[in-house]
Structures are given as structure tokens and as C-alpha cells.
Amino acid sequence: MKSTLSGFPELLPQERVVETFVQDTLRSTFELHGFSGIETRAVEPLSALESKGETSKQIYMLERLQGIRDREQRGEQSGGVGPNDLGLHFDLTVPLARYVLENANDLHFPLRRYQIQKVWRGERPQDGRFREFCQADIDVVGSQHLAFHHEVEVARVMLDALSKLPIPPVLMEVNNRRLLQGLLQEVGVQDFDAVLQALDKLDKVGQEQVAQQLSGDGLTDSQVEKVLRIAGITAKSGASLRAQVEALGLESDLISKGLDELCALLDGANEVAPGQVEASLRIARGLDYYTGSVYETVIPGATGIGSICSGGRYDALAVRGGRTYPGVGLSIGVSRLVSWMLSQGFEASRPTPSVVFVAVLSEDQRDKSDAIATQLRARGIPTEVSPKAARLGQQLANAEKRGVPYVWIPGDGQAHVVKDMAAGTQETVEDVASWQVPGKDLPVRVYRRD
Amino acid sequence: MKSTLSGFPELLPQERVVETFVQDTLRSTFELHGFSGIETRAVEPLSALESKGETSKQIYMLERLQGIRDREQRGEQSGGVGPNDLGLHFDLTVPLARYVLENANDLHFPLRRYQIQKVWRGERPQDGRFREFCQADIDVVGSQHLAFHHEVEVARVMLDALSKLPIPPVLMEVNNRRLLQGLLQEVGVQDFDAVLQALDKLDKVGQEQVAQQLSGDGLTDSQVEKVLRIAGITAKSGASLRAQVEALGLESDLISKGLDELCALLDGANEVAPGQVEASLRIARGLDYYTGSVYETVIPGATGIGSICSGGRYDALAVRGGRTYPGVGLSIGVSRLVSWMLSQGFEASRPTPSVVFVAVLSEDQRDKSDAIATQLRARGIPTEVSPKAARLGQQLANAEKRGVPYVWIPGDGQAHVVKDMAAGTQETVEDVASWQVPGKDLPVRVYRRD
Numbered sequence: 001m002k003s004t005l006s007g008f009p010e011l012l013p014q015e016r017v018v019e020t021f022v023q024d025t026l027r028s029t030f031e032l033h034g035f036s037g038i039e040t041r042a043v044e045p046l047s048a049l050e051s052k053g054e055t056s057k058q059i060y061m062l063e064r065l066q067g068i069r070d071r072e073q074r075g076e077q078s079g080g081v082g083p084n085d086l087g088l089h090f091d092l093t094v095p096l097a098r099y100v101l102e103n104a105n106d107l108h109f110p111l112r113r114y115q116i117q118k119v120w121r122g123e124r125p126q127d128g129r130f131r132e133f134c135q136a137d138i139d140v141v142g143s144q145h146l147a148f149h150h151e152v153e154v155a156r157v158m159l160d161a162l163s164k165l166p167i168p169p170v171l172m173e174v175n176n177r178r179l180l181q182g183l184l185q186e187v188g189v190q191d192f193d194a195v196l197q198a199l200d201k202l203d204k205v206g207q208e209q210v211a212q213q214l215s216g217d218g219l220t221d222s223q224v225e226k227v228l229r230i231a232g233i234t235a236k237s238g239a240s241l242r243a244q245v246e247a248l249g250l251e252s253d254l255i256s257k258g259l260d261e262l263c264a265l266l267d268g269a270n271e272v273a274p275g276q277v278e279a280s281l282r283i284a285r286g287l288d289y290y291t292g293s294v295y296e297t298v299i300p301g302a303t304g305i306g307s308i309c310s311g312g313r314y315d316a317l318a319v320r321g322g323r324t325y326p327g328v329g330l331s332i333g334v335s336r337l338v339s340w341m342l343s344q345g346f347e348a349s350r351p352t353p354s355v356v357f358v359a360v361l362s363e364d365q366r367d368k369s370d371a372i373a374t375q376l377r378a379r380g381i382p383t384e385v386s387p388k389a390a391r392l393g394q395q396l397a398n399a400e401k402r403g404v405p406y407v408w409i410p411g412d413g414q415a416h417v418v419k420d421m422a423a424g425t426q427e428t429v430e431d432v433a434s435w436q437v438p439g440k441d442l443p444v445r446v447y448r449r450d
Numbered sequence: 451m452k453s454t455l456s457g458f459p460e461l462l463p464q465e466r467v468v469e470t471f472v473q474d475t476l477r478s479t480f481e482l483h484g485f486s487g488i489e490t491r492a493v494e495p496l497s498a499l500e501s502k503g504e505t506s507k508q509i510y511m512l513e514r515l516q517g518i519r520d521r522e523q524r525g526e527q528s529g530g531v532g533p534n535d536l537g538l539h540f541d542l543t544v545p546l547a548r549y550v551l552e553n554a555n556d557l558h559f560p561l562r563r564y565q566i567q568k569v570w571r572g573e574r575p576q577d578g579r580f581r582e583f584c585q586a587d588i589d590v591v592g593s594q595h596l597a598f599h600h601e602v603e604v605a606r607v608m609l610d611a612l613s614k615l616p617i618p619p620v621l622m623e624v625n626n627r628r629l630l631q632g633l634l635q636e637v638g639v640q641d642f643d644a645v646l647q648a649l650d651k652l653d654k655v656g657q658e659q660v661a662q663q664l665s666g667d668g669l670t671d672s673q674v675e676k677v678l679r680i681a682g683i684t685a686k687s688g689a690s691l692r693a694q695v696e697a698l699g700l701e702s703d704l705i706s707k708g709l710d711e712l713c714a715l716l717d718g719a720n721e722v723a724p725g726q727v728e729a730s731l732r733i734a735r736g737l738d739y740y741t742g743s744v745y746e747t748v749i750p751g752a753t754g755i756g757s758i759c760s761g762g763r764y765d766a767l768a769v770r771g772g773r774t775y776p777g778v779g780l781s782i783g784v785s786r787l788v789s790w791m792l793s794q795g796f797e798a799s800r801p802t803p804s805v806v807f808v809a810v811l812s813e814d815q816r817d818k819s820d821a822i823a824t825q826l827r828a829r830g831i832p833t834e835v836s837p838k839a840a841r842l843g844q845q846l847a848n849a850e851k852r853g854v855p856y857v858w859i860p861g862d863g864q865a866h867v868v869k870d871m872a873a874g875t876q877e878t879v880e881d882v883a884s885w886q887v888p889g890k891d892l893p894v895r896v897y898r899r900d
Contacts, residue, residue: 004552008493012556013486022488032827034804034834037470038462041582042568043458055514064572065509068531078528081518098664104460108852110837122514132491149816149839354484366599377482384484387560387597402558
């Protein structure tokens with residue numbers, strides 16, 4: 001992976017095989033769970049993009065070159081940006097909300113949709129962040145109502161998808177906004193959002209600094225101590241979580257409902273990925289539109305890359321004409337994940353789609369090699385034909401350099417010879433139709449190089 | 451397909467299944483022929499985008515909202531656009547040329563690459579054209595040299611790919627720039643490009659107008675007549691083409707080489723798609739960087755959508771440091787094709803990935819339904835669980851509305867019942883592991899509705 005243009009990474013063909021494998025695996029898992037794929041246009045009007053607030057600085061605005069040139073020629077100044085001007089989307093949630101509203105009459109609710117697409121953020125290049133990256137989102141969106149069990153479901157779908165990648169088992173950390181808000185209310189916290197924002201920094205800056213900030217926000221020492229005790233709670237089972245929360249001695253309907261939900265999420269998700277889901281009451285997720293479950297997912301040991309799969313429940317993804325669309329969704333940072341995998345030595349079992357490289361004995365026998373390739377392809381075996389009827393040794397070297405595992409040497413009146421490049425062995429083959437690719441070699445696999 | 455924002459079409463989930471089917475089919479065919487997938491960033495510096503000339507008006511330039519706002523606050527004017535400013539790519543060829551130069555040391559030549567990606571063109575909205583659309587390109591790129599046989603190969607790959615789509619057999623029209631240039635030279639034409647541009651309009655404006663334009667360009671009546679006679683030549687076999695060209699009585703090395711190539715392309719491509727390839731000497735393709743074979747592809751009878759797969763040979767895709775990268779490539783307009791398919795009643799065999807909809811008898815038995823779904827998914831059967839434990843009749847109606855072909859009613863102490871929604875039949879199933887999806891229903895198919 002390299003970026004000749006800062007923030008816009010590109011992959012070599014063999015690296016792209018890894019990314020494609022990840023995207024395919026996610027997509028097929030999402031479809032296995034009955035999620036429909038959609039794509040939304042890359043652009044939204046500024047008014048829609050800015051409705052989310054804090055990310056607005058990172059928006060890339062678009063303008064037609066012709067418009068700029070025409071204006072310059074007329075000696076006019078730019079009229080600034082207006083709400084209808086177009087910018088590139090910076091996530092897939094804002095577009096989903098619009099898509100749901102526009103197509104509400106043609107969609108079935110709850111809508112189960114996945115979306116694997118690029119997003120763009122005009123980050124400052126010195127931050128070393130991606131300005132263009134791929135996300136893979138799933139959301140379940142209801143009309144007026146969305147049952148809680150979907151908050152468990154989306155976690156299970158993502159855990160299923162991530163378990164099919166050749167990465168170490170992930171740890172999904174979950175929390176519940178109701179529970180957290182209920183507990184903080186009973187502690188006497190007034191400014192819920194300020195405390196959430198402070199807690200969001202716990203991992204980065206540590207307890208002491210967060211305590212200072214909370215004091216600065218007007219919390220008493222006793223309140224700060226209680227908030228930090230709450231934020232310190234983690235549990236791997238509903239029973240353990242319930243015991244720890246009850247030991248706080250704080251009670252309210254909100255706490256009770258939030259605790260029930262978080263226990264159900266924890267136990268329901270752990271059922272499909274034992275030990276991989278943990279309730280952690282410090283998980284706040286900055287965005288203030290989350291109202292129920294919130295999720296973050298890390299690869300243990302992969303420090304520095306942060307959460308690779310996050311999201312939450314929002315009671316109002318979109319609202320129009322007295323109708324509200326609640327949702328719950330999770331988003332995988334595909335580019336972030338793939339970039340980490342590549343840095344860790346993950347690679348594809350072969351760098352190119354071709355399984356067979358058919359040699360060409362002489363240019364006037366190219367049609368013979370083409371015919372063999374056509375027969376192999378008809379049987380689903382990716383095949384390329386040597387670009388040049390060079391000396392056989394050169395063709396073998398070329399196939400090896402390209403990473404094609406088998407070289408087919410057409411029989412010139414006699415049997416064909418197929419060379420296994422890795423093993424250094426060869427076999428004679430009488431009939432193209434009878435040759436089988438050793439099972440391990442047909443589908444591309446991705447694994448970590450030793 | 452609808453565009454609430456002019457030129458930016460979006461698909462409903464069931465329409466997206468059709469698009470995905472097309473993209474998957476193209477991709478798997480490209481890989482079967484040993485083409486590697488790459489993706490390039492969406493943006494290029496203006497200097498690169500403008501190197502192609504005429505399309506520059508359609509470029510979308512990018513600017514960070516924060517930059518615009520900062521400038522406005524300081525009361526500054528826009529500094530205009532410079533060569534390093536970023537714009538969205540309008541095709542996949544400019545990015546490929548840059549990618550090849552940047553990664554030349556890490557790529558194997560000839561590079562066989564495919565790329566299925568969005569491109570953007572700031573067309574005037576009143577033209578009804580797409581401003582965002584998906585292209586599927588294949589190119590073979592050599593270093594210093596690229597053998598002619600790749601000009602046959604790319605045509606064969608695209609014909610193979612298009613034959614796997616449920617559309618009528620396409621007609622690929624091919625020509626050769628050398629042949630055309632050689633013939634026009636012998637006719638005494640000076641301004642080759644002007645004549646090519648005039649011929650490009652033959653289909654649109656007819657012979658008479660083209661003749662007028664050619665006369666206006668300074669050709670004599672005899673030259674105009676000869677040019678139109680050349681442009682009128684079509685042939686479905688090399689032999690027929692050769693006979694017609696030889697009957698013109700024009701001879702040169704360029705004509706001879708071009709004719710050999712076009713005959714080889716015609717016969718080589720027709721071999722895999724009999725009758726679907728036609729030499730047509732009026733095919734000019736406006737772009738002046740084509741130097742050998744040129745291609746256009748139509749769906750006979752699908753008037754109005756124009757060419758769905760075009761391209762050609764270019765001797766200098768990219769040049770740097772004394773090294774030249776010749777290439778040959780073809781590009782399918784996926785959005786254009788899919789939009790035509792949808793308008794013609796093509797649809798997916800089911801609108802949603804789910805093959806099975808598992809009913810839920812009561813909310814406290816949801817885990818039972820979840821467990822059945824998990825078992826089915828483990829066997830590769832896409833499954834969703836009813837969002838609500840409503841009355842069974844309501845759940846069946848919901849499954850039908852969503853277009854899921856089978857409803858699974860969990861056995862409550864007895865055997866399960868599986869309903870075939872289309873047939874209106876049902877079967878009892880003792881064991882989840884023993885149930886098989888009828889073969890026709892598992893992979894999504896796309897066909898034309900009667």
C-alpha cells in the first residue's frame with residue numbers, strides 16, 4: 001500500500017487480492033444473513049452533509065471546472081457555498097437516511113441493507129489519515145418502530161463476518177446509552193454529553209486527566225469518583241454485569257431497561273462468538289444520536305489501529321412527515337483493516353487470478369494454446385496464455401515471476417506436460433478435460449506469512 | 451432506477467441485484483482470463499485530467515469546505531484552479547496510465563488488469579446523461595512493446611463476458627486505424643483527424659451531411675466519394691474484408707499491415723463468438739490516441755443506448771524516462787447497460803438475498819428460530835428471521851411481500867414445515883440439516899420478465 005498523494009492509498013494487484021477477499025467475505029456473510037446490498041451516489045447536498053455537525057470541516061465540495069473557468073473569464077468571484085451545492089459523502093449513514101426517505105414507499109421495513117463503498121474526508125494530510133477509504137456498513141432500519149433484538153442481530157452478523165477473515169479473534173466492546181445515562185443521572189450528572197465526551201478519551205489520556213476534565217465540568221469529587229467507577233465496569237456475561245451494576249446501588253427505570261438490554265446483547269452476541277464480546281461501560285461513542293446499544297471492536301494486540309467495527313442504535317435515523325425511522329448499524333473500516341493486514345504480512349495464496357499459464361511453443365501455434373486456455377476456462381479454471389513464444393525456460397521464468405502456480409506445456413503431437421511451479425514437479429496429461437486443479441489451489445486464500 | 455439528483459441515478463435493492471449480477475459476471479470472466487483487479491483513487495491532479503483534452507469541461511474539481519469557509523472569513527477570493535488541484539476522474543484510463551508509471555517497478559508486463567469503478571462527469575444536467583456511472587475496463591499494457599495478439603484477446607474476453615449476461619447477442623464492430631489512415635492517405639486526405647471526426651457522425655447525421663462537411667474541409671468530390679465508399683465497407687470475415695479492400699485498388703505498406711491486423715482480429719474474435727464481430731471501416735472513435743484496432747459494441751435493436759463496450763489500441767498509454775507503455779483496452783459502460791436492462795424488464799429471480807424466512811412462533815422462542823437460521827447459513831443458505839412474532843398469516847404475508855421464496859415454520863415439538871411461496875405447496879422436514887434448497891433457487895439469476 002502506498003500513497004503518492006497523501007491520504008489516497010492505492011494497492012498493488014497482489015494487495016488488492018487481499019482487499020477483495022475481505023470485501024467478498026463481508027458481502028457474502030451479509031447476504032447469508034439476508035441483508036440487501038445498495039449503493040448510493042457519492043455526492044449529497046451540503047445541507048444534508050452538514051446535518052451531522054462536527055464532520056463538516058472534512059467535507060470535499062465539488063464544482064465543475066467549466067463553471068470555475070467561465071466565472072474567471074467573466075471576472076466574477078465565487079459566490080461561496082450554498083446548501084444545494086454538492087459535496088462527497090463522508091460516511092454511509094447520511095446517504096442511507098436520505099435513501100430511506102426518498103424510497104420509503106418502495107422499501108420493505110425493517111430494511112436490512114449492507115453497503116460497501118468509498119467515503120471521503122478532507123482530513124489534514126499531516127494527520128496521516130485516509131482521505132479516501134472503503135467502509136462496509138450494515139443497518140436495520142424500521143419504520144416508526146424497531147425491535148431491540150436487531151441490536152443483538154447486527155452484532156452477531158458482524159462477529160460472524162469477522163470470524164471468517166484470517167485475522168485473530170476480535171473483541172467487541174458494547175455498552176448501552178440508556179444504562180449509562182440512567183446511572184449518570186442517579187449520580188447527579190447534568191451535562192450528559194460533556195461526560196460522554198470525557199469518557200471517550202479514557203483510553204487515550206487516562207483516568208487522571210479525565211477526572212480533571214470532569215471536575216472542570218463542575219462535578220464534585222464524589223461524583224467524579226462514581227463516574228470513574230461506573231466507567232471501569234467490564235463484564236463478559238450478563239450475570240457478571242448485572243452483579244456489578246447492582247453493587248453500585250443506583251436504581252431507576254432507565255437503568256433497569258438499559259441493563260436488561262445490555263445483558264441480552266452481551267449474552268446473545270457471546271453465544272455466536274464465545275468470549276469475544278465484552279460489556280464495557282466506558283464505551284461512549286461521541287455521536288449524540290445513539291440512543292441504545294453502542295459497539296466498538298478491536299483486534300487484541302493490534303494497537304494503534306483503534307476500532308475496526310463500530311456503531312450503535314439511533315432512534316431517529318431519519319424523520320419526515322410525522323414518520324420516524326429508527327435504526328441500528330455497524331460499520332467496518334475496510335481500508336483500515338486491510339492496511340493493518342498488509343502491514344502484518346497477510347497475503348494472498350497467489351498474487352494473480354491465473355491458476356494456469358499456458359506456454360506457447362511458437363507464434364504460429366498460439367491458437368493451440370488459446371484453445372487449451374478456452375477449455376480450462378470453460379471448466380472454471382482461470383488461465384492466461386504466454387504473451388510471447390519465447391524459449392520455454394523464459395516462459396517458465398515469466399510464469400514464476402507472475403506467481404501463476406501451474407504451467408501448461410502443450411503437447412506437440414504427444415501428451416501435455418503440466419508443471420507445478422511451487423513443488424517443482426511435473427505430470428503428463430493426455431486430455432485437457434481430465435486435468436484437475438489440486439483442491440487447495442483453486443479458490444484464493446489469504447493468510448499470514450510466517 | 452431513479453435520480454432525485456439529476457445525473458446521479460440510484461437503484462432500489464432489487465434493481466441493485468441486477469447490477470451486482472452484471473458486475474460479478476464481468477469480474478469473474480476477467481479473472482478467468484487472468485486479469486488482475488485494481489482500484490485507483492477517485493481523484494487526480496488537474497494536470498493529469500487535462501492531458502486528455504476535450505473532456506476537461508466535464509471535470510468535477512474538489513475543494514475542502516473548511517478551506518472555502520476559512521477563505522471567506524478572511525475575505526479572500528478564490529485563487530482559481532492550479533495544476534495540482536484535485537478533480538474526480540472521468541474515466542479509468544487516465545488513472546491507469548498514472549498507476550502504471552508510479553508502480554512500473556512492481557508490476558509485471560504485459561500487465562493484465564481490470565477495473566470496475568465509478569467515474570464522474572460534470573455533464574450539463576439537461577443532457578440527461580449520467581454524471582456518476584460505473585465502468586468496467588480491461589487493458590493489457592506492455593512495457594516498450596505490446597504484441598498485436600492482445601488486440602484480439604481483449605475482444606475475445608469482452609465477448610466472453612457479454613455472452614454470459616442474459617442480454618441478446620451483441621454486435622462488436624471493429625476497425626483498424628492503420629488501415630483507415632493508409633486508405634485515406636492514398637485517397638489524398640491531408641487532415642486525418644478532421645475526416646475521422648466527420649465519419650464518427652455518420653450514424654447520427656447521415657451520408658449527405660458528412661459529405662458536406664468533408665467538402666467543407668477541402669476534399670474534392672472524388673475524394674469525398676472515395677472516403678464514403680471506404681466508410682461503407684463492412685465484413686463479417688477476413689476473406690470478405692480483404693476482397694472489398696483490394697477492390698478499392700489502393701495500396702501501401704500501412705494498408706497492408708492494417709488489413710492483415712483487421713482480418714486477424716475479425717477472424718480471431720468471430721471464432722469465439724461466431725457472427726458477432728463485424729469489421730466496419732466507418733468506426734473511427736474520436737479519440738486521437740488510438741493507433742491500431744478500435745472497437746464499438748452495440749446490442750442489436752437497443753437503439754438509443756449506443757455503444758456499451760468500446761476502446762482501442764494506443765501506442766503510448768504512458769511515457770516516462772525514455773520508456774513507453776503501449777496498451778489495448780475495452781470499457782463496458784455498466785450503468786448504461788444496467789439502466790437499459792432495467793428499462794427492458796430484466797429482473798432478478800428474487801429481490802432479496804434471503805432464500806429462507808424463518809417464522810417466529812413467539813418472542814420467547816426467537817432463539818429457536820435463530821438457531822435454525824444459523825444452521826441453514828452454515829450450509830450456505832441465505833436466511834432471515836421474522837422481525838416479529840406476529841400471527842403466522844401475517845409473517846407469511848411479510849415473507850411474500852419481501853419476495854423470500856421459502857418460509858420455515860419451526861416445529862414446536864413436532865416436524866418443521868417449509869412452505870414454497872411461489873408454488874403454494876409445503877413439506878414437512880424432520881431435520882434442518884436434511885433440507886435442500888431446490889437447485890434452481892440458490893444462485894440468483896437475472897432474466898427478462900415476459
